[in-house]
Amino acid sequence: MRSIMTRQKLLEAAKEVFLEEGFQRATISQIIKKANVGYGTAYVHFEGKDDILIVLMEGVMDQFYHIAETPFFPTSKEEAEQVIEKQAYAFLKMAEAERGMMQVFEQAIGISPVVSDKWKEIRERFIQRISKDIAYSQQNGLARAALNHELVARGWFFANEMYLWEIVRNEHQASVEDIAKTITAIYTTGLYL
Amino acid sequence: MRSIMTRQKLLEAAKEVFLEEGFQRATISQIIKKANVGYGTAYVHFEGKDDILIVLMEGVMDQFYHIAETPFFPTSKEEAEQVIEKQAYAFLKMAEAERGMMQVFEQAIGISPVVSDKWKEIRERFIQRISKDIAYSQQNGLARAALNHELVARGWFFANEMYLWEIVRNEHQASVEDIAKTITAIYTTGLYL
Numbered sequence: 001m002r003s004i005m006t007r008q009k010l011l012e013a014a015k016e017v018f019l020e021e022g023f024q025r026a027t028i029s030q031i032i033k034k035a036n037v038g039y040g041t042a043y044v045h046f047e048g049k050d051d052i053l054i055v056l057m058e059g060v061m062d063q064f065y066h067i068a069e070t071p072f073f074p075t076s077k078e079e080a081e082q083v084i085e086k087q088a089y090a091f092l093k094m095a096e097a098e099r100g101m102m103q104v105f106e107q108a109i110g111i112s113p114v115v116s117d118k119w120k121e122i123r124e125r126f127i128q129r130i131s132k133d134i135a136y137s138q139q140n141g142l143a144r145a146a147l148n149h150e151l152v153a154r155g156w157f158f159a160n161e162m163y164l165w166e167i168v169r170n171e172h173q174a175s176v177e178d179i180a181k182t183i184t185a186i187y188t189t190g191l192y193l
Numbered sequence: 194m195r196s197i198m199t200r201q202k203l204l205e206a207a208k209e210v211f212l213e214e215g216f217q218r219a220t221i222s223q224i225i226k227k228a229n230v231g232y233g234t235a236y237v238h239f240e241g242k243d244d245i246l247i248v249l250m251e252g253v254m255d256q257f258y259h260i261a262e263t264p265f266f267p268t269s270k271e272e273a274e275q276v277i278e279k280q281a282y283a284f285l286k287m288a289e290a291e292r293g294m295m296q297v298f299e300q301a302i303g304i305s306p307v308v309s310d311k312w313k314e315i316r317e318r319f320i321q322r323i324s325k326d327i328a329y330s331q332q333n334g335l336a337r338a339a340l341n342h343e344l345v346a347r348g349w350f351f352a353n354e355m356y357l358w359e360i361v362r363n364e365h366q367a368s369v370e371d372i373a374k375t376i377t378a379i380y381t382t383g384l385y386l
Contacts, residue, residue, distance in 0.1 A: 110303045144378075151367055151375040155352040162351035174344055182344040185337075190383030 007045045009035040014052040019100050023053060023108040050112045057105050057115070060098055061122045067091050068126055072133045077142060077192040084188055088160060089180035095164045096176060102168040123161065127153045134191065143191050152191060159183050200238045202228040204252075207245040212293050216246060216301040243305045250298050250308070253291055254315045260284050261319055265326045270335060270385040277381055281353060282373035288357045289369060295361040316354065320346045327384065336384050345384060352376050 013035035017026045028049050032042045046052045067090045074080035095102055108115040131153035137143035163179050166172045172179065206228035210219045221242050225235045239245045260283045267273035288295055301308040324346035330336035356372050359365045365372065 144382075147378060148367065148371060148375050151372060152379055155356070155376040155379060158352045158355035159348040162355065163348070174341065178341060179344055182341050183348040185340060186345055186348060186383035187379060188383075189337075190379035190381075 003045075006035075006037050006041055009037060010042060010045055010052065011055060014049070015056060015101065018053065018056070018104045023049070023104050024111060028052075050108070050114050053104070053108050053112070053115055054118045056101065057108075057118060057122070060101055060105070063098075064091060064094055065122075065125065065129075067094065068129045072136065074137065074142060075140075077188070080137060080142060080192055081184065081188040085180055085184040088184050089177060091160055092163060092167055092176045092180055095167045099168055099170070102164075106165060106168060123157065127157050130157055137192065142193060144193060147191070156187050159187075196238075199228075199230050199234055202230060203235060203238055203245065204248060207242070208249055208294065211246065211249070211297045216242070216297050217304055221245075243301070243307050246297070246301050246305070246308055247311045249294065250301075250311060250315070253294055253298070256291075257284060257287055258315075258318065258322075260287065261322045265329065267330065267335060268333075270381070273330060273335060273385055274377065274381040278373055278377040281377050282370060284353060285356060285360055285369045285373055288360045292361055292363070295357075299358060299361060316350065320350050323350055330385065335386060337386060340384065349380050352380075 010031065014026075014031045017030045017034055020026075021030070026049055028042075028046075031049065031052065032039055035042070046055075067087050070083060070087060072080075072083060074083060105115075105119070109119045110116075127150070131150045134143060134147075134149040134152055138145045138147075138149060160183070163172065163183070167176065167179075174182075203224065207219075207224045210223045210227055213219075214223070219242055221235075221239075224242065224245065225232055228235070239248075260280050263276060263280060265273075265276060267276060298308075298312070302312045303309075320343070324343045327336060327340075327342040327345055331338045331340075331342060353376070356365065356376065360369065360372075367375075
């Protein structure tokens with residue numbers, strides 16, 4: 001019980017420190033101090049700041065993954081389009097809502113090889129899920145069957161991911177709604193019959 | 194005359210050092226030594242390794258940009274598709290051919306803010322060019338006019354760029370040909386009438 005609370009305290013303190021300092025400048029000592037736990041105890045839970053960051057990243061990305069997990073059994077092209085546009089919009093909107101931590105994640109991905117590997121693992125999970133949805137649509141005669149569903153899924157995720165980072169960096173010029181609408185229109189018209 | 198040769202010697206030496214050491218480990222001293230020029234002379238040409246790297250990156254990316262610059266005045270959807278598939282294929286194939294230096298660039302983009310800014314500038318150049326091609330197709334009644342051509346161009350470039358880095362890292366599972374075919378099919382079917 002106490003152990004779970006200590007872990008939680010460390011995660012909350014880490015979030016604050018990362019948001020204030022960024023990933024590069026943040027130190028494990030700052031996090032332990034802010035969490036107000038003992039050094040020995042802290043290291044029972046986490047090996048270092050990369051380790052804590054990964055747990056925080058998994059937490060945020062699970063929220064994103066919930067969006068990708070929307071039950072997807074469309075019966076028409078129009079229905080598929082509607083669901084996919086909603087998903088793309090929610091995905092990009094969440095990047096906006098979680099901007100602070102997403103900026104920390106982006107920096108960490110660039111610096112830490114273990115965080116970068118974790119990000120790749122998260123990306124593959126999304127791509128596999130999208131891939132499954134495309135295969136379902138192909139099997140039900142809604143989507144062009146000649147296209148390799150995994151390659152299509154990767155391309156689609158890549159476009160979403162790059163827009164996500166633009167939004168995180170506040171570099172996007174258009175509204176999230178216009179971005180989601182436009183990329184979905186190309187994708188669904190290209191894929192669905 | 195001698196000045197141009199010195200610059201060239203430095204660029205060639207830098208390429209060798211970067212390929213051997215990677216961007217992070219490479220030092221300006223190693224480059225100057227390999228080029229066999231004086232320190233003072235070297236610093237007349239380049240401020241540091243970031244500076245040299247950027248010139249090398251511009252050189253390689255100019256080759257890529259040549260592909261994007263293919264005259265594009267399609268008269269039908271089929272013609273547009275053919276040209277675009279060729280471009281995507283050539284773009285990804287070149288990533289394979291220039292893998293060594295592209296790996297150096299990827300590392301440098303992650304480490305150096307000036308290199309990262311340069312990469313963004315190069316990306317925008319591609320996107321503006323693609324954007325122009327889309328606008329041309331829309332004006333000529335070949336492509337869906339309701340779509341924002343710049344947002345479409347960004348999404349399309351993003352999918353290509355992410356596949357490019359996968360190829361550079363040797364992480365791609367499918368052939369370059371299959372990748373180019375699949376993403377082009379989605380894109381051109383989605384965009385062209």
